[in-house]
Each structure stands twice: as C-alpha cells, then as structure tokens.
Amino acid sequence: METDFLLSYIQNVFDVFSQGSFAVFAGVMALGGWLVIVWLLFFAGLHLYGEMLEDRYKKDWEWVLLAIDVPIENVQTPKAVEQTFNHLAGALENASFPEQYIYGHKQRWFSFEIISIEGYIQFLIRTERKFYDLVVASIYAQYPNAEVIEVEDYVNNVPEKYPNEFYNIWGADFGLAEHEAFPLRMYEQFKNSIGKDIVLSDPMGTFLESFSRIGAGE
Amino acid sequence: MSDNSYRLVVSVIGTLAGAFIFFGGYVAGTHGWWWAGVLVLALFPIINKLISH
Numbered sequence: 001m002e003t004d005f006l007l008s009y010i011q012n013v014f015d016v017f018s019q020g021s022f023a024v025f026a027g028v029m030a031l032g033g034w035l036v037i038v039w040l041l042f043f044a045g046l047h048l049y050g051e052m053l054e055d056r057y058k059k060d061w062e063w064v065l066l067a068i069d070v071p072i073e074n075v076q077t078p079k080a081v082e083q084t085f086n087h088l089a090g091a092l093e094n095a096s097f098p099e100q101y102i103y104g105h106k107q108r109w110f111s112f113e114i115i116s117i118e119g120y121i122q123f124l125i126r127t128e129r130k131f132y133d134l135v136v137a138s139i140y141a142q143y144p145n146a147e148v149i150e151v152e153d154y155v156n157n158v159p160e161k162y163p164n165e166f167y168n169i170w171g172a173d174f175g176l177a178e179h180e181a182f183p184l185r186m187y188e189q190f191k192n193s194i195g196k197d198i199v200l201s202d203p204m205g206t207f208l209e210s211f212s213r214i215g216a217g218e
Numbered sequence: 219m220s221d222n223s224y225r226l227v228v229s230v231i232g233t234l235a236g237a238f239i240f241f242g243g244y245v246a247g248t249h250g251w252w253w254a255g256v257l258v259l260a261l262f263p264i265i266n267k268l269i270s271h
Contacts, residue, residue: 026245034242038235045231049269052224056271 053104061108062129065154067122068139069147078187080142087138091131110135115154116211118218124151225266232265233258 009031016027070076088110095105111126127135136148162169176182219227236258244255 026241029238029242030246032242034238037238041231041235041238045228045235048224048228048231051219052221052228052269055224056221 050104053102054106055104057104057106063126063153064129064132065151066125066127066132066135067149067151068125068143069149070123070143071145074143074145076142082187084138084142087141088131088134091134114208114211116214117154118216119212119214121208121211124154126153225269228269229262229266233262236261 012027012031016024016031019027091108091110093105093107095107099105108128108131110131113124113126115122115124125135125139139146139148159167237255240255240258244251
C-alpha cells in the first residue's frame, strides 16, 4: 500500500515537470512545495516581528554617558575592575515568555570605552538611565574618591564622514594570537615584582601610554 | 524601519503565506472552495490589527 502511494507520488512528480512553467509551479505547490515557501515566509515574518517589538521596547530608553575620573592616589589592583563588572552583572534581566515574545523584551547593555582626545584619556561608560545608579554604585564601591560625571557624547562633536578636508580615519581590532582553546592572559600574569613589597600590575599600561601620545587635533 | 513599515511588511508576509497555503490546497484538490481564496485577503487587516500596539 505504502509502495503504491510512493510510486504514484513519484509518477506525479514526473508528470508535473513535463508541462508548462505555470503548471509546473502549480504541480510543485500541490505536491507540498508551499511548505517550503511558507516555512521561509514564517521565519522572515517572525524575524521582522521580533525587530518591531524590540524597537517598540527600546523606544523610551534614554542613554547616558558617564565619565569616570579616578584620582591618581587611589591605588587599586585590576581586581577592583573585575569586581565592578561582577556588580554590573546584577543588571541581567530574566524575561518571561510573554515579555520576550509579546512585549519584545531586550536586555539593556553597557558600553565601556577608553577614549583619548588630543592625549587626554577618559574612561567612559554608556548606559541606559535605568541603570545609572547601579553603575555609579559599582564605581564608588571600588573607587570611593572617583568622580562620576554625566557628559555629552563626544561622538556628536566629530564629523560624520571620513576622510574629509581636515580628518582621516584609521581603525584596528585585536585578534587572538593563538587558537581560541588557549586561555586568555589574565591580569595576574602582568604582575612584576620590583621589590619585596612592591608589585606592579598594570596590564593596560602600554595601551594607555600610546593613547597619551595622541597629539593636538587627533 | 518605522513601526508602520514593520507592520505593513509583516502583514504582507502573513497574507502571502496564507495565499500560498490556499493555492497549494486549491491546485491539489478539485479546484473548489475558491471563496476561501478571497478570504485570504482578510488576513492582511487581521494580522495588521493583531500586531498593532
């Protein structure tokens, strides 16, 4: 019985392809081809629907840019930065199914930036207004003497198109030196003992030094 | 894309999917139920309303 059905199905397929193009199309549809198209349309529609919900969810978000100034006498190890990141992990929100697929829940995020404008280095954190207090608390917890100031986004003060009459642009990114299976070098491996009680541990020293050498107009 | 554009595209996609499902059934059967094909057009306003605010 099943063999008969299979044979007649194969015969139908051959019959379909021996006709004109519209008849072939109709035949493919009749033999289940609509499933493929509907499958594709379903996922395209679902993707766009998800993007629409996300846009609606993010519509009222207000971003703030915080500049962090840590006094030079505030000696801390890189462990403090790790603790700051741990503190900020509290921002993780667990969305329920309706929140995710009906209200388009989107996890709020942070961006940590180190910028140098004409050699003046600044640590910036871009966050959504809702997490302003969380960010400030996480900084003060590790750097009690730090100054956290809300600043205007520096991106607004630079040209939109490059290269232009006055400026050129150059970019680079970091890649892994070895296979990704190798562990990343942590700040502990940057420690250098220069005396019995003095240990230097500054994994970003080289990086910041080159930032401080950025000249006027750069 | 604006919210209206998203709604429009998603509604068109939903209507198209309905049309393909109908067409598959129509050509596989005895070419009956043609009026159901007309009803597929109603999917557009239905989906559009469902996904509005």
